[in-house]
Amino acid sequence: xxxxxxxxxxxxxxxxxxxxxxxxxxxxxxxxxxxxxxxxxxxxxxxxxxxxxxxxxxxxxx
Numbered sequence: 001x002x003x004x005x006x007x008x009x010x011x012x013x014x015x016x017x018x019x020x021x022x023x024x025x026x027x028x029x030x031x032x033x034x035x036x037x038x039x040x041x042x043x044x045x046x047x048x049x050x051x052x053x054x055x056x057x058x059x060x061x062x
Contacts, residue, residue: 004062
């Protein structure tokens with residue numbers, strides 16, 4: 001899942017820091033999710049999908 005989120009973020013041309021700010025979640029959370037060190041909560045996934053401007057279904061379709 002983390003690699004998929006990274007791919008989507010990079011396709012939008014934004015940094016982890018910017019994604020974290022847009023999603024209103026800690027940068028460390030984005031970093032750990034993308035690195036596969038932690039599993040995101042549903043709330044984090046919803047915030048990330050909104051920040052990326054994509055439906056949650058797209059975020060989960062990997």
